[in-house]
Amino acid sequence: MASEEKQHLAAAECIQTEDGNEAARAGVLASREEELHKARLSAKAKRKLRKSSSRDSDSSHESFSDSIEAPGTKGKMGDKKSRSGKGRGLPKKGGAGGKGVWGAAVQVYDVEQPDIRDPNYDDDKQGETVYQTVVPELDDHEFEKAVTPIIQEYFQHGDTKEVATLLAQLNLGSKRSKLPFLCVSMALEGKASHRELISRLLADLTGKRMSGEDVASAFDQLLGDLPDLVLDTPEAPQMLGQFIARAMADHVLPTGFLDSYKGKVDREQARVSLDKATVLLSMNRGVRLDNVWGVGGGLRPVKQLVKEMTLLLKEYLLSTDCAEAELCLQNLEVPHFHHELVYEAVVMVLESTSSNVSDLIVKLLKCFWESGFVTLDQMNRGFKRVFTAMPDISLDAPNSYSTLKSFVNHCHQQGVITKALQDQCPTRETKPAVNEDGSNCVMQVDQ
The missing domain is CATH 1.25.40.180 (Serine Threonine Protein Phosphatase 5, Tetratricopeptide repeat)
Known part of the structure; x- marks a missing residue:
């Protein structure tokens, strides 16, 4: 009997020893899990601290323990409210922002005009579109290069309407006064029929492609350039006088053109031209200014x-x-x-x-x-x-x-x-x- 009791006691002691060992192992495991959980929370807090440090410099002075979240805050990650302790906790943009929100309840939007610089801008969907051709103004070299062939062709066909159509395609701008200057200069070197054609051209273009002031400015320049024109055309002073008389008879030049030169002419060639024009205009009989160049x-x-x-x-x-x-x-x-x-x-x-x-x-x-x-x-x-x-x-x-x-x-x-x-x-x-x-x-x- 005594031996049996000893065996029962020994067995009970073994069972108690095993239960104690299991409890100790469970406590160790629990403490390790708790430490692991705390390490995870600390690492998460450090990551958040690094992200928020660029936006809030004050958060860098807080301890890691203060930035550790409670286990129950995991469900608030989608919340857009500030957790830095700042702000009044109100929704952003007064409730007018966010996905699927069209604005505040009392806000009224005006019709926005389409921006041509918008990448999604489409001309076909913006109604009628008016296109305008912008022609740059000709410089001196381009003017002479473009107009000279037109005048040379005019000497062949003699159609003033064709010349007006071609000149309408050019942007003469401030070069309008050079048009009659170039025409008369080319006619002085040509034939009598060419001079007749230029006189008609000046009469047809005045008021359409150029003004009377432009023609007067051109003849002023021609009178000043007579010393150079005489080198190529010795009869240039007389011919220019005929041009002036014909232009005044056709109402291309103003009636006071000759009077503006009285007592102001110093050059002999210019005086000859003005005297020739005065004589032709004063002759009422015997000379028709329409045929001043003859019929050729x-x-x-x-x-x-x-x-x-x-x-x-x-x-x-x-x-x-x-x-x-x-x-x-x-x-x-x-x-x-x-x-x-x-x-x-x-x-x-x-x-x-x-x-x-x-x-x-x-x-x-x-x-x-x-x-x-x-x-x-x-x-x-x-x-x-x-x-x-x-x-x-x-x-x-x-x-x-x-x-x-x-x-x-x-x-x-x-x-x-x-x-x-x-x-x-x-x-x-x-x-x-x-x-x-x-x-x-x-x-x-x-x-």
């Missing part, structure tokens, strides 16, 4: 051109100067009408009784042909007109067919006309014919 080119009547070409040929037969005849024909400015000169020259040979006339006319036509002044087409047209008119010419000149044959052969030998044109020369042939009584007779046939 294709504007002349056909009868007048024919008369001047006939006079040109007669003067050549007296002087035998081909260069002078070529210059006179060039001054007529009718290259499309040179066939009339060829026609009149051949008819003059057929109607002349002197053999010297034929040689001189061949020499003149050869000079025109070699210089290229009379083209192949104009030369052929002039001869063909003579060939067609031979039946009428032969009535006044019975020997015209034989004279024409020899003249055409001579021209072909000198290289004035081609072989094909020589073959087209008509001849008068004779062939026998039978009368009603059966006798033979000679009948002339024109071919």
Whole structure:
């Protein structure tokens, strides 16, 4: 019995020893978990402290223990209220901020105008859009480079409306007074027909592309530049005076333009120009300022051109100067009408009784042909007109067919006309014919 009790006591002591060991181990584990939890909270507090140190310098002086959160504050991480101890705890922006909030209850928004600098700006959704072309103002070099070809083309077609349309595409700006200056300067170096065209152009453009003050300023500058203009055009003072008179007659220049120079002119060339303009304006009869430059080119009547070409040929037969005849024909400015000169020259040979006339006319036509002044087409047209008119010419000149044959052969030998044109020369042939009584007779046939 005693041994059994001892065994029971020993067993009970073992059980108590095991229970004590388990309790000790559980306490150690609990203390370790608590230390681990505190370490985690301390690390979290340190991270928050580092984040808030840049925004609040005062929080760097607080101890780690003061910044440790209680275990029950984990659910407040989404709260946007300040936990630094500052502020009144009111919602931000008075309740008008945050996601899904359109503003305060009493706030009224105005219609915002679209900003063109906005990346989402769309022209198509902003209604009607007006586009304007901005043309920069021309400088001196660009002005001369752009306007000079326009004036040169105007000398060819003579259409003032075309010039106005082209000038409308340019931004002349302060260079408007240089437009008439450039036009007149180019006309002084050109022909009489060019000066007439410039006078018309100034009259048509004044009030549209330039003002009367611009034209007056241009003529003031031209009067001052006469010493330089005379070097290229010796007759520039007289021509400028004609320009001034024509411009005043066309109401391009103001009526007091000449009066503003009385007693103020020191240069001789300018005085000559102003005197010329004064004389032309004071003449009521004998001179029409509309024709101050004469009537040139294709504007002349056909009868007048024919008369001047006939006079040109007669003067050549007296002087035998081909260069002078070529210059006179060039001054007529009718290259499309040179066939009339060829026609009149051949008819003059057929109607002349002197053999010297034929040689001189061949020499003149050869000079025109070699210089290229009379083209192949104009030369052929002039001869063909003579060939067609031979039946009428032969009535006044019975020997015209034989004279024409020899003249055409001579021209072909000198290289004035081609072989094909020589073959087209008509001849008068004779062939026998039978009368009603059966006798033979000679009948002339024109071919």
